[in-house]
Amino acid sequence: MMLKRGLSRQILLAMSFMTVAAGVLVFFGTYLAFTILFYFSPWSDETDSWLTAFDFMVLSGLILVALVVAAFTSIRLARRILAPLESLAISARRIKDGDLSARANPGDHSLGETALLVEDFNAMAQRLQDMAADMTLWNATIAHELRTPLTILKGRLQGMIDGLFEPDERSLNALVLQVDSLARLVEDLRTVTLADSGHLDLRIEPVRLKDEIERLARVIEPELQAEGFELRLRLADIHVPVDAMRIRQVLLALITNARRYARRGVIEVSLKVERDMTILQVADEGPGLDSDLASSAFEPFRRGSQSGSLEKGGNGLGLSVVRAIVEAHGGKVRYAPSAKGGALFEISLGKPAA
Template sequence: MAMTKGLKIRHKLFAVFVLSNILLIVSMWQVFQWSFDRGFVSYATERDRDFLEQMANRTANLYIYYDDWYFLVQESRMESEWHKAKLENLRDLVPPPSTPNLDLIYPSQYYRQRFLLFDSQQKPIIGKTRFADAETHAVSVNKKIVGYVGLRSIRELVQDQTLRFVRQQGEAFLLISAFMLAIAALLTWPLAQWLSRPIISMQKATKKLAAGKFDTRISVKGADELASLSCDFNNLACTLEHTREARKRWVADTAHELRTPVAILRGEIEAMQDGIIKVSPESLSSLHQETLHIARLIDDLNQLSMHDMGNLSYEMEDITINDIIEQTVQSMTLPFNEAGLELGFEYSQKNPIVMNGDSDRLHQLFSNLMNNSLKYTNAPGKLTVKLLKKNKKAIVLFEDTAPGVSDEDKNRIFEQFFRVENSRNRATGGRGLGLAICASIVDGHQGTISAYHSPDGGLGIKVEFPLN
C-alpha cells in the first residue's frame, strides 16, 4: 500500500497490465512443466518398465552361464574408466573396452548410462542409486531371486538428449515470453495513458468546480462508465450553477421585497417626526399594516428556508382529505363572493379518501392555492376544486377562469419571488412566495404539484398525494 500511495492511475494501470502478463507467462510455464511431467516423463517411465523386463530376462540367462555378478561388475568398471579417460582428452590413446555382456543386456547407449544392478539383498552392485529411488525388476533363476536390474530416474539424466531438447524448448519459451512481455509493455503504456485521460480531465474539472467555477463542463465521449460519470459531473456542475444563481436571485429579491415596506415605514415615521403627518389612529394603522406585511414576508421566508434545510416539522397522521378541502372551501366562500367569484367543490365518489398528512399544513396549502385564484381571477369568474382517486393517489385539481398564463410562466410559477406580471406591484403580484410555499408543503408530503391550462380559460393546478 505504501509503494502505490504516490502512484498515478496511469502508472497503476500500467503495472496491472504488466503484472497480469507476467502472471500469465508464469502460469503458462507451470502448465508446460506439468504437461511435460504428465506426458513425456510418464511415457518414458512406462517404456522403461517394458524394457526392464527384457533386461531382467537377458541378465538371468547370463547369470545362469556365469553363476555370479562379477562379469558385469568388471565390464562396468572398465567402461567407467574409459569414460574417465575420455573426459581427460585421452580418447584417441585409449580404445573403447570390450563389453559384450553389457551390450547384450542393453544395446542402446540411452540405457547404458542409467543401468543399475542390485544383489538379492537389494544392495547396489553397479551404480550408487538407492534401491528405493530406482525403477527395478527382479532377476529370477529357477524361481529364485538372485538380484535386481534397474534404471536411474529419467529426471536425473541431465545429459540426455531428449530432456535437453525439452529444456531448450522451455528456454526458448521463456525468451519468446520475455520478448512478448517487452512488446506488451510498450503497447500498454500508451493504452494506460489513453484510459486515464478522461479521469485526468475529470480531476482537473473537479478542481475548477471546487474553486467555484460552476460553468466547468467535461466533454462526454462514448457510452461506458466513465462517460456516465462525466454526465453526472456535468449535471452536478449545472445544479451547482443554478443553485448559485438562484441564491443570488433569492438574496436580491428578498432585499427588494424588504426594501419597499421598510422604505414606506421609514417615510411615514419620518413624516410624523417632521410634523408632515399627524399621529392619528389612521396613520398608526398604516404603520401597523406595513409592519404586518414585513412580518408575513419574514414568516414566509422562514418557512421556505426551514423546508430547504429539512427543519420544517410535519405532524403526520391519518386524515380525511375531503373534510380538509370542505373546511377550506367554507372559510374561503365569503371572500370569493365579495370579489364576485364562485367557489365550488366536486367529489363524485361515495367513500372519503384517507391519507397520511399534516392537517394544518394541508389547510395552509389549499388556502394559498385558493387565495392565488382569488387574487388573479377576473370577476365574474369561478374556481372549481375537484378531488379524485386514481392509481393509489389522491388528486386535487384547482381550475379557475381567465386570465391564464403563458407556457413559459406556467413552468416557473412555483419559483420563489416569481410573479406572472413583470412589475413589482404587490397589489397585483403579491410577494411571489405563496405558490413556492405550496410546492414545499406538497414536497413534505412526498407528493407532486404542477400547473396546466385550465379548461375554463384560466390556470389549472394539479396536486397529487400518495395513499400508500
C-alpha cells in the first residue's frame, strides 16, 4: 500500500503542478500578447494594461477548476497504472518467498508500457520456474546415474573385504570400468554445464580437419572392424577454425553411439563444404532414432528404446555433449534419417579458413 499511496501522490502532485503551470503560462502569455497588441494600437492610451482584481479572481477560479480536473484525472490514471504495478509487486514478493508460480495481472492493455513490463515479468517468472524444474530433474537424474556404479563399487569392495570375492585382475578391471563410467559422467556433466553457461574453454585455431579425423579413425578402426563395422571416410581437404580436441570428442561420441546401437555395417564420416559452410556428417545403416525422440535427441539424459540408436545403456549425455561443443563453436547440429534408413548427424561449423 505504501507503493500505491506514494506513487498516487507523486502523480497527483505532478499533474497538478503541470496544470497550474500551463494555466499561468496561457493566461499571462495571452495577456502579454494583448498588451503588446494594444500598445501599438490607436486606442492603447484608453486601455488599462495591468491586471485588475477581477482578472486575478478569474485566474484563480480557472486554476481551481483546472486543479479539480487534474486531481480527478490523475486519480483515475493512477488507478489504471497502479493496479498492474501492485500486482507485479505482490507477485515479486511471492517469488522472493519461493512461490515461482506467481504471475502478475497486466490489467488494462491500453497502457502499453505497463502491460509489456508485466508480460516481461511473467515471462521471466516462467523461465525461473522452468529452470527450477529442470534443475530438480537434473539432480534426480544425476543421482540415479551415480547410484548404479557407486552401488556396484561398494558391493564389490565390501565383498572383497568380507572375503566373498578374490581381488584378482578380472575383479579389479571390473571396478576400474565402473570408475571410468563415473569419470565419463562427471566430465560430460562438466562439459554440458560449462557450455550452457558460456564458460567452455576452447582453443580455436585453423585446423586441417581431414588429418584430425584420419588420426582418430586409425585409433578406433580396429575395434570397429572387430565388431563388424566398416568405417568409411569421405573427407574434403579444408582448414577450419575449431578446437581440434573438442571436435575429435564430438566425432568419437557420434561414432561410439553408432557402434553401440546401429546394425553392423558401414559407418560413414564425411567432410565437405556446402553453401560456404563446413559440414561434418556421421551416418550409419540403421535403425535410426525413434520418431518420438528425434526432436529431443540432444537434450540431457534422453535415451532411446532397444530399437533405436540413441544412447540406450549410456549415461544419456553423449549427444547433449555433442550439441554443447558444437554450439560453443557457433555451429549447429541436427539429426535426420540417413539414406540407408539409419541415423544421420550433421554438424555445421561455419566458414572454412581462407
